[in-house]
Amino acid sequence: MNIIVCDNYQELSVMAGDIMAAVVKENENCVLGLATGSTPVGAYQELIKKHQAGELDFAHVTTFNLDEYYPMAVDNAQSYHVFMQENLFKSINVPADKIHVPDGSVEDAQAQCEWYDEQIEKAGGIDLMLLGIGENGHIGFNEPGDSLECGTHIHKLTESTLQANARFFGEGEQMPTHAITMGVASIIRNSRKILMLVNGVKKYPILKALQEDVVTTQIPASLLRLHPDVTVICDKAAFYGEA
Ligand code: F6R
Numbered sequence: 393m394n395i396i397v398c399d400n401y402q403e404l405s406v407m408a409g410d411i412m413a414a415v416v417k418e419n420e421n422c423v424l425g426l427a428t429g430s431t432p433v434g435a436y437q438e439l440i441k442k443h444q445a446g447e448l449d450f451a452h453v454t455t456f457n458l459d460e461y462y463p464m465a466v467d468n469a470q471s472y473h474v475f476m477q478e479n480l481f482k483s484i485n486v487p488a489d490k491i492h493v494p495d496g497s498v499e500d501a502q503a504q505c506e507w508y509d510e511q512i513e514k515a516g517g518i519d520l521m522l523l524g525i526g527e528n529g530h531i532g533f534n535e536p537g538d539s540l541e542c543g544t545h546i547h548k549l550t551e552s553t554l555q556a557n558a559r560f561f562g563e564g565e566q567m568p569t570h571a572i573t574m575g576v577a578s579i580i581r582n583s584r585k586i587l588m589l590v591n592g593v594k595k596y597p598i599l600k601a602l603q604e605d606v607v608t609t610q611i612p613a614s615l616l617r618l619h620p621d622v623t624v625i626c627d628k629a630a631f632y633g634e635a
Contacts, residue, residue, distance in 0.1 A: 393617055395603070395624045397631045401434055401591045404625050408522070408589055409438025411623070413448050415520045415585070420452045425521030425579070426480070427458050427532075428472045431589045432522055433479055440483040450486040454515050456508075457493040458523070458532040459573040462546055464496030470561060471496065494544065494572040505544040505572060512574075512582050521583035525590055528552045529598050529611035533573035536610045542577030546570055576612055580619050588616065590626040596633035599626055 398404040412435065415422050426432070442448040460472045467474065473493050481491060492511055498504045512518065523531050528550060534540055535550045548570055549557075561567045579586070590599050598611070602624075607614045616622045629635055 393602075393622045393624060395626065395631070398625060398627050400627050404589060404591055404627050405434025405438055407625055408432070408435035408587060409442065411587055411625075412439060412520060412522065413442050416448055416450065416453055419519065420449065421454075422519040423454045423456065423515045423517065425456050425458065425518040425523075425574075425583060426476065427522050427524045428475045428479075429524045431524040431591055435522070435589065436480040439480065443484045448484075450484045452490075453486050454490040455486055455492060456512055456515070456518060456574075458579075459571050460494040460496040461568040462496040462501055462570040462572050464568055466495060466497050470565065470567075496568070496572060501546045501572060505546065508544045508572075508574070509578060512578065518583040520585045520587060521579060523579070523586060523588040523613075523616075525588060525595065525598060525602075525613050526553055527556055527594055527598055529601065529613045531576065531579060531588075531613045531616070533571035534576050534612040536612060538609060540576045540609045540612055540615070542575045544572065544574050544578055547573050576615050580615060583619070584621065586616060586619055586622040588613070588622065588624045590624060590630045592627070593629040593633060593635045595626070595630040599624075599630050600633075 457472055464471045476493060494508055495504055528536055533547050558567060601611055602613055607617050
């Protein structure tokens with residue numbers, strides 16, 4: 393696990409945008425794994441800038457998002473479908489039929505999970521998987537526990553995640569208690585390269601724990617130590633614990 397420390401969030405975002413852009417330039421048919429949350433927004437803005445400057449074409453790119461709340465209507469303002477449209481897709485040219493975000497509106501969630509894994513496999517896996525990390529060490533919505541599920545599955549969110557994500561929900565808006573998420577094994581097995589972004593002093597304890605030479609399901613992100621090509625880009629606040 394290679395850790396790069398940037399001065400601040402802006403620098404982290406530029407570096408992440410450059411790494412993602414390089415993957416797209418190297419292979420116009422590449423498959424990108426994408427995350428939501430506040431961390432990747434700056435990197436998405438960098439990709440948009442490059443696209444709008446005519447430097448980056450997404451016409452043949454395929455994307456797979458990590459997760460979606462369940463249950464969640466696709467057009468709900470809190471859905472990750474809408475988040476991705478607003479923060480990336482509406483400003484670049486990935487064709488709609490090459491965009492994949494788990495559908496939280498389906499009745500048969502199990503069938504949706506199986507379908508999602510099949511689509512990733514059909515696409516030939518993921519060239520670059522972009523990840524954030526929860527304060528409790530989750531990746532996607534794989535929450536700490538005695539065991540972790542391998543494939544895409546439905547997961548109950550922990551109290552810590554419900555609290556951390558409550559900031560995205562307005563007053564009176566009910567936050568779903570479950571999510572559909574790629575499993576840790578799907579992330580590790582299906583991704584050729586993994587790029588994790590970590591910023592802010594709140595992530596200092598978990599980033600420190602991640603640097604221990606230990607793998608534990610109590611820190612799902614620690615399983616990334618089993619992957620041969622993981623780059624973590626963090627800011628100084630997350631690395632040194634100073635705001
Ligand atoms: C989002 C996701 C989550 C977030 C994590 C960090 O698709 O999978 O694991 O990456 O909760 O969220 P932020 O970036 O908001 O701190």
